Amino acid sequence: MARTxxxxxxxxxxxxxxxxxxxxxxxxxxxxxxxxxxxxxxxxRANVPIAFSTGFSPHPKVSYNNAxxxxxxxxxxxxxxxxxxxxxxxxxxxxxxxxxxxGLDIVDAVVSNTPDFAARLEASQWRLEFPGVAHAELSTxxxxxxxxxxxxxxxxxxxxxxxxxxxxxxxxxxxxxxxATPGDPECAILALVxxxxxxxxxxxxxxxxxxxxxxxxxxxxxxxxxxxxxxLAPDGxxxxxxxxxxxG
Amino acid sequence: xxxxxxxxxxxxxxxxxxxxxxxxxxxIQYVGGxxxxxVKPWESTDVRWAIMYPDAYEVGAPNQGVQIxxxxxxxxxxxxxxxxxxxxxxxxxxMREAGVPQFTVDAxxxxxxxxxxxxxxxxxxGYTNMLTAIDLAGIPVYAxxxxxDHPVVIAGGHAAFNPEPIADFIDAAVIGDGxxxxxxxxxxxxxxxxxxxxxxxxxxLLSIATSGVAYVPKFYDVSxxxxxxxxxxVPTNPDVPWRVAKHTLMDLDAxxxxxxxxxxxxxxxxxxxxxxxxxxxxxxxxFCQAGMITRPVRERSIxxxxxxxxxGLCKTGYQEIGLLSLSSAxxxxxxxxxxxxxxxYEGDQTSLSLPSxxxxxxxxxxxxxxxxxxxxxxxxxxxxxxxxxxxxVINKQVTEEDLIRTVSTAYGAGWRQxxxxxxxxxPTETDEDVLQIxxxxxxxxxxxxxxxxxxxxxxxxxxxxxxPKPHTPFQWAAQLDHETTDARLRKLKExxxxxxQFGKAIGMRYHDGKPGIVEGLLSRGDRRVGKxxxxxxxxxxxxxxxxxxxxxxxxxxxxxxxxxxxxxDVDWYTTRERQQTEVLPWDHIDSGLDSEWLWEDWQAAIAxxxxxxxxWTPCTDCGVCDQMGTDIxxxxxxxxxxPMPIVRPSVVN
Numbered sequence: 001m002a003r004t005x006x007x008x009x010x011x012x013x014x015x016x017x018x019x020x021x022x023x024x025x026x027x028x029x030x031x032x033x034x035x036x037x038x039x040x041x042x043x044x045r046a047n048v049p050i051a052f053s054t055g056f057s058p059h060p061k062v063s064y065n066n067a068x069x070x071x072x073x074x075x076x077x078x079x080x081x082x083x084x085x086x087x088x089x090x091x092x093x094x095x096x097x098x099x100x101x102x103g104l105d106i107v108d109a110v111v112s113n114t115p116d117f118a119a120r121l122e123a124s125q126w127r128l129e130f131p132g133v134a135h136a137e138l139s140t141x142x143x144x145x146x147x148x149x150x151x152x153x154x155x156x157x158x159x160x161x162x163x164x165x166x167x168x169x170x171x172x173x174x175x176x177x178x179x180a181t182p183g184d185p186e187c188a189i190l191a192l193v194x195x196x197x198x199x200x201x202x203x204x205x206x207x208x209x210x211x212x213x214x215x216x217x218x219x220x221x222x223x224x225x226x227x228x229x230x231x232l233a234p235d236g237x238x239x240x241x242x243x244x245x246x247x248g
Numbered sequence: 249x250x251x252x253x254x255x256x257x258x259x260x261x262x263x264x265x266x267x268x269x270x271x272x273x274x275x276i277q278y279v280g281g282x283x284x285x286x287v288k289p290w291e292s293t294d295v296r297w298a299i300m301y302p303d304a305y306e307v308g309a310p311n312q313g314v315q316i317x318x319x320x321x322x323x324x325x326x327x328x329x330x331x332x333x334x335x336x337x338x339x340x341x342x343m344r345e346a347g348v349p350q351f352t353v354d355a356x357x358x359x360x361x362x363x364x365x366x367x368x369x370x371x372x373x374g375y376t377n378m379l380t381a382i383d384l385a386g387i388p389v390y391a392x393x394x395x396x397d398h399p400v401v402i403a404g405g406h407a408a409f410n411p412e413p414i415a416d417f418i419d420a421a422v423i424g425d426g427x428x429x430x431x432x433x434x435x436x437x438x439x440x441x442x443x444x445x446x447x448x449x450x451x452x453l454l455s456i457a458t459s460g461v462a463y464v465p466k467f468y469d470v471s472x473x474x475x476x477x478x479x480x481x482v483p484t485n486p487d488v489p490w491r492v493a494k495h496t497l498m499d500l501d502a503x504x505x506x507x508x509x510x511x512x513x514x515x516x517x518x519x520x521x522x523x524x525x526x527x528x529x530x531x532x533x534x535f536c537q538a539g540m541i542t543r544p545v546r547e548r549s550i551x552x553x554x555x556x557x558x559x560g561l562c563k564t565g566y567q568e569i570g571l572l573s574l575s576s577a578x579x580x581x582x583x584x585x586x587x588x589x590x591x592x593y594e595g596d597q598t599s600l601s602l603p604s605x606x607x608x609x610x611x612x613x614x615x616x617x618x619x620x621x622x623x624x625x626x627x628x629x630x631x632x633x634x635x636x637x638x639x640x641v642i643n644k645q646v647t648e649e650d651l652i653r654t655v656s657t658a659y660g661a662g663w664r665q666x667x668x669x670x671x672x673x674x675p676t677e678t679d680e681d682v683l684q685i686x687x688x689x690x691x692x693x694x695x696x697x698x699x700x701x702x703x704x705x706x707x708x709x710x711x712x713x714x715x716p717k718p719h720t721p722f723q724w725a726a727q728l729d730h731e732t733t734d735a736r737l738r739k740l741k742e743x744x745x746x747x748x749q750f751g752k753a754i755g756m757r758y759h760d761g762k763p764g765i766v767e768g769l770l771s772r773g774d775r776r777v778g779k780x781x782x783x784x785x786x787x788x789x790x791x792x793x794x795x796x797x798x799x800x801x802x803x804x805x806x807x808x809x810x811x812x813x814x815x816x817d818v819d820w821y822t823t824r825e826r827q828q829t830e831v832l833p834w835d836h837i838d839s840g841l842d843s844e845w846l847w848e849d850w851q852a853a854i855a856x857x858x859x860x861x862x863x864w865t866p867c868t869d870c871g872v873c874d875q876m877g878t879d880i881x882x883x884x885x886x887x888x889x890x891p892m893p894i895v896r897p898s899v900v901n
Contacts, residue, residue, distance in 0.1 A: 026262065026266070026279040026280070026281055027276075027279065027281050027513065029269055029275040029276045029278075029279050030276050030513045030514075031276065033515065034276055034513045034514060034515070037513075037515070037519070038283075038511075038513055040565070041283075041511060041564065041565030041566065041567075042565060043565070044561070044565035044566075044567060045562065045563070045564070045565035046899060047896045047897065047898060047899060048899055049899075049900060052597065058597065070275070070276075071269070071270050071275065085900040085901075086900065086901045087899050087900050087901060088899065088900075088901050091899045092899050095897070095899045099565065100283075101281050101282065101283045101511075101513065102281070103281055220267050221267065221270035221271070
């Protein structure tokens with residue numbers, strides 16, 4: 001006998017909101033699924049009138065974009081939610097930020113006024129800290145990498161090991177003239193702008209590529225932070241604010 | 249100077265841990281940062297507790313006992329409590345290489361820096377994980393080698409009712425409810441510190457022992473008879489009690505913990521707002537250690553339960569409510585409670601579950617309340633014994649008609665899947681008793697199809713091996729050897745498979761009998777078993793509750809080595825029946841149960857006669873209330889309206 005979903009009253013979505021959140025400090029070790037669970041609980045704690053899908057197991061209407069990998073910090077992750085009553089984005093931002101554990105922070109919110117938000121997230125700007133690697137050494141390695149037209153790397157995906165190019169998506173790479181922490185000069189910092197593609201080229205893939213072209217093996221794990229996502233800037237050295245159009 | 253010496257006591261070592269986390273699986277479990285976690289400044293307190301659930305974070309983090317004690321201690325101005333969990337072998341290896349000690353997840357301090365290290369044992373299979381944690385913390389594994397610089401290691405939880413197998417590794421064991429005991433222990437440590445630590449470490453341990461708050465094994469001598477049995481257990485100091493009594497928390501309404509449940513980032517085994525609706529159980533199931541050692545029944549009232557849920561949901565955002573106890577449908581106000589809660593949370597995507605429901609206490613109204621919001625959590629019933637005879641032996645007074653009526657109700661109310669839990673290896677059991685499980689399951693499906701009006705229903709039978717436990721009428725019983733257990737389960741499986749009409753609707757889950765033998769050894773062992781635990785741990789035993797990490801062969805070879813000079817072996821501890829006069833390793837631990845009563849109940853079991861529940865029939869003289877000065881605390885209160893919910897701020901325009 002086929003089961004039919006129980007008939008329930010579901011209030012329709014009347015408004016969509018776009019949120020920007022950060023994943024900081026030790027909570028960078030949370031996975032995307034960890035964030036999802038935490039966020040759905042935060043919606044309940046913050047009393048957000050979230051819309052639900054219909055069906056056997058209704059789930060809150062939340063869509064997630066390009067989640068940063070586990071272990072990677074981020075200042076710019078994006079989600080979109082649907083609510084059943086019109087809400088004030090500032091109050092939503094504050095209430096959700098309060099309801100999430102420190103380290104998962106809602107940093108911006110706008111009412112969604114424009115279509116095709118996902119397409120606006122063209123590229124990511126990354127910061128990679130290399131403890132124990134000198135500025136000069138990294139500069140040489142990065143130069144060698146950028147000189148290549150293509151650097152093939154391998155990654156284990158759901159469908160098995162896949163080989164792809166980690167070079168062409170990197171539109172900008174520069175070793176910065178600053179120390180990560182004062183008094184710790186042996187920590188080179190790499191700024192990257194990477195265009196979103198399929199498969200997505202992640203910082204890990206770039207690191208694999210640096211190893212491939214110049215045998216760079218950092219002595220301790222590289223600390224990675226996504227600084228921004230958005231439309232690629234005309235000069236190719238950064239990204240713009242994806243909420244600009246919604247703010248009008 | 250080693251890395252460890254250079255650390256400041258109580259300082260965060262997170263940067264050292266952080267460097268290892270990218271190389272391990274599920275790093276989130278080691279970083280803490282849970283909603284409602286508490287981090288107090290080290291210097292602001294005098295008495296510091298590290299508390300551990302000795303299993304992986306995903307199992308340990310939801311544990312109610314640890315969460316309760318964590319809050320109770322942290323509410324004290326002079327004390328702090330932080331949590332630590334078992335480290336998986338991948339990180340353990342890296343930590344040993346890098347010299348990083350066992351740490352707490354709250355402020356990432358080294359466990360060795362704390363004054364007290366408390367471990368909560370729900371199961372004996374956590375013993376090897378305790379040794380890993382103690383050793384990783386830089387604390388000597390054997391208590392006798394510890395100095396004033398090392399934390400006092402304290403065991404608690406149900407397994408601590410027989411602390412003898414771990415007597416060499418712990419400094420003390422708290423018997424029974426922990427809430428008041430941790431307060432008393434904190435007070436004793438504070439006093440000892442204020443007084444300038446008189447008598448050093450032993451001075452503190454002696455004050456703990458003489459106060460009666462906990463059992464301190466070092467102040468008791470065990471002697472043995474030539475045949476290996478215990479001759480006697482005697483205190484070595486005139487001021488320590490001959491027997492150490494369990495703690496019993498009275499008036500659960502006065503202790504509404506946890507008030508702010510921890511909400512982990514990592515995925516864990518239970519993600520729900522759990523409220524203990526009562527503690528204790530007097531149904532009198534003879535195999536059930538929990539039911540014997542937690543007497544008497546103490547209910548929390550409908551009002552307190554509702555307040556705890558409302559507050560807890562606000563603070564956690566959970567969307568499932570779990571009403572916990574040893575047999576939740578037995579609460580005197582369960583009908584009012586489930587109806588009122590279902591009313592309150594209707595349309596709120598919040599579901600209600602009763603993780604432990606007796607067959608005879610379940611009814612259609614309760615079934616409807618539980619399914620009102622559309623979500624159906626699974627239904628599990630535990631008839632425990634397949635045959636009527638077996639259920640008389642174990643005093644599980646549930647008839648086949650009860651069971652069939654109950655599951656028919658559930659299937660009729662829309663459930664499509666029911667789980668039934670049984671045991672194999674019970675005293676006096678024969679193959680025939682176990683084969684009755686198949687007959688019962690067949691009848692469940694037959695009646696269920698009729699009630700549901702469809703063939704599309706299933707029943708899963710889940711079978712656990714029976715392990716005789718201390719402080720139960722079966723403490724004298726022989727455990728069934730694993731070969732016979734496995735053979736019986738095979739026959740049962742064949743009987744189900746051979747059933748053309750119903751077999752396909754019946755699933756069967758079971759474990760082989762070998763892990764049960766190790767658990768049996770640890771459950772009823774004495775101090776000599778400590779050597780086996782140590783040897784197994786040296787041989788690599790970790791996470792023994794996880795089948796992928798457990799090795800029966802490792803334990804058996806460890807036992808052979810460790811017990812080589814003794815007149816006893818694994819069979820002696822497990823498959824041997826004890827006589828009434830034998831001194832049992834836990835006889836000096838007072839659970840309140842009268843040993844005469846236990847023996848008579850054991851004889852009644854063999855005679856297949858039942859005993860009543862003192863909530864509804866006259867007192868059966870188990871001895872607990874007299875011995876402990878306690879009494880049954882049950883409702884109903886007559887209240888059906890819930891207290892007003894907390895008003896939450898709005899985010900709407």
